Amino acid sequence: RAADLGLSVALIERHEKLGGVCLNVGCIPSKALLHAARVITEADEMAERGISFGKAKIDPDALREWKQAVVDRLTGGLATLARQRKVEVIRGEARLSGPRTVVVGGREVSFASASLAAGSSAAMLPELPDDPRIVSSTGALALPGVPKRLLVIGGGIIGLEMAAVYDALGSRVTVVELLDQLIPGCDADLAKPLHRRVSERYEAIHLGTKVESLRPQKGGVKAQLSGGQSATFDLVLVAVGRRPNGHEVGAQAAGVEVDPAGFIPVDRQLRTNVPWIHAIGDLVGGPMLAHKASHEGKVAAEAIAGDTAAEFDPRTVPSVAYTDPEVAWMGLSEVEAREQGVEYEKAVFPWAASGRALTLGRDDGLTKLIFEPASRRLLGAGITGVGAGELIAETVHALEMGADAEDLALTIHPHPTLTETVGFGAEMELGTITDLLAPRRR
Ligand code: NAD
Numbered sequence: 001r002a003a004d005l006g007l008s009v010a011l012i013e014r015h016e017k018l019g020g021v022c023l024n025v026g027c028i029p030s031k032a033l034l035h036a037a038r039v040i041t042e043a044d045e046m047a048e049r050g051i052s053f054g055k056a057k058i059d060p061d062a063l064r065e066w067k068q069a070v071v072d073r074l075t076g077g078l079a080t081l082a083r084q085r086k087v088e089v090i091r092g093e094a095r096l097s098g099p100r101t102v103v104v105g106g107r108e109v110s111f112a113s114a115s116l117a118a119g120s121s122a123a124m125l126p127e128l129p130d131d132p133r134i135v136s137s138t139g140a141l142a143l144p145g146v147p148k149r150l151l152v153i154g155g156g157i158i159g160l161e162m163a164a165v166y167d168a169l170g171s172r173v174t175v176v177e178l179l180d181q182l183i184p185g186c187d188a189d190l191a192k193p194l195h196r197r198v199s200e201r202y203e204a205i206h207l208g209t210k211v212e213s214l215r216p217q218k219g220g221v222k223a224q225l226s227g228g229q230s231a232t233f234d235l236v237l238v239a240v241g242r243r244p245n246g247h248e249v250g251a252q253a254a255g256v257e258v259d260p261a262g263f264i265p266v267d268r269q270l271r272t273n274v275p276w277i278h279a280i281g282d283l284v285g286g287p288m289l290a291h292k293a294s295h296e297g298k299v300a301a302e303a304i305a306g307d308t309a310a311e312f313d314p315r316t317v318p319s320v321a322y323t324d325p326e327v328a329w330m331g332l333s334e335v336e337a338r339e340q341g342v343e344y345e346k347a348v349f350p351w352a353a354s355g356r357a358l359t360l361g362r363d364d365g366l367t368k369l370i371f372e373p374a375s376r377r378l379l380g381a382g383i384t385g386v387g388a389g390e391l392i393a394e395t396v397h398a399l400e401m402g403a404d405a406e407d408l409a410l411t412i413h414p415h416p417t418l419t420e421t422v423g424f425g426a427e428m429e430l431g432t433i434t435d436l437l438a439p440r441r442r
Helices: 020-025 027-049 060-084 137-141 157-169 188-201 290-304 334-340 355-359 388-400 405-409 420-430
Strands: 010-013 088-091 094-098 101-104 107-110 114-116 120-122 149-153 172-176 204-206 211-217 220-225 230-233 235-238 242-244 277-279 319-321 326-331 345-350 366-371 378-385
Touching: 020 027, 020 060, 020 137, 027 060, 027 137, 027 157, 114 290, 137 157, 137 235, 149 157, 149 220, 149 230, 157 172, 157 188, 157 235, 157 319, 188 204, 188 326, 188 366, 188 378, 220 235, 277 290, 319 388, 326 388, 334 378, 345 420, 366 405, 366 420, 378 388, 378 420, 388 420, 405 420
Parallel strands: 010 088, 114 277, 149 172, 149 235, 172 204
Antiparallel strands: 094 101, 101 107, 120 242, 211 220, 220 230, 319 326, 326 378, 345 366, 366 378
């Protein structure tokens, strides 16, 4: 964006390929593996419906190669885009060395403006033994093979996405989550269908539980859980959150403020306390999501190019767990509404009443819409079910446009689709639904 606005741009990257965590060791490789997982489980489930393919034969080397080919195609595309825009790509790890200079591989580069986008790193538990069988998401995505027994520490998004992959590949999965719900960041009713499905498939799910210790042994890593149970695993994935890399960019030398947790405070133009240095993405707080970071990056570039009106001020940043079923939410959640004392009405359309969901053999979903009672303006939404990550986009658009229940209900959704569930939810709010018998609200 900065290059398109006429600025002369250098991009410094320590990884051999462009694209950051999301593209190289995050969103993209995980989604390739999750697609493979979905194909395996869908094929298995068709056996009850008259079509049997037999047990999947898994070639981890070929799967790894395919996943890497997907990543390489995208990272290669970024290198081409940078070249086409005459963005100079400098390889190496950068540290600010003064208010207008950065040092990379012994070379000093000076700048008029900078945008810090150094991201975050996987948080690890204290006193973890150093053992190749204890890995972060990067290690799990490398697909070191298919462990017989996998322990996932952290029932958040990364933990559950990787659990879905290894479960489909044939591992027996145990999940240990500190809090009392899977994906504690979303409303409980959205997490429930996921919990129900994985509790039938996985070896164990321990909520409200801590891993007291991990002891590497010859036959596996022995985990001692806070409830007194212990078990031995072939692979342990630690997915307990991520920490911003704010302390790793030499911020002090430039006078850029960093808080003790490693976040860099910024204003709505993503400007740090040093007016010509901006920061974006996981470094600045808020949800650690690629789509938030890329929007912020554009705003920072526009602000640097002199656009005084550019600001990052979305109504919401949607969240999606690409688990099976997927869990997606945006805007105001019920938990937040209760915490903030916001009055709301909700309409929940169960996928058991969706023809499309039944034809997919997956009625284990729900579409929940949250409205402002007086105006019936959409305030938030949550969707659990196959493809929820795609479906949530309609509600994000509706929220951005200030849509109300009538706008959604009078929008003709194609039949039969899962998108209809958004329209049906709005009809439930209005009391005009005929697809099920819902109590009239007023
Ligand atoms: P997370 O915050 O989503 O989940 C971490 C989980 O670990 C939480 O549920 C937490 O309660 C639990 N936990 C913390 N300490 C624990 C302990 N000692 N024992 C057991 N459980 C413990 O973080 P994540 O899953 O590691 O993901 C990191 C970041 O990356 C998040 O911001 C996430 O949103 C982002 N991410 C997003 C996507 C996506 O958009 N699909 C995918 C992957 C990662």
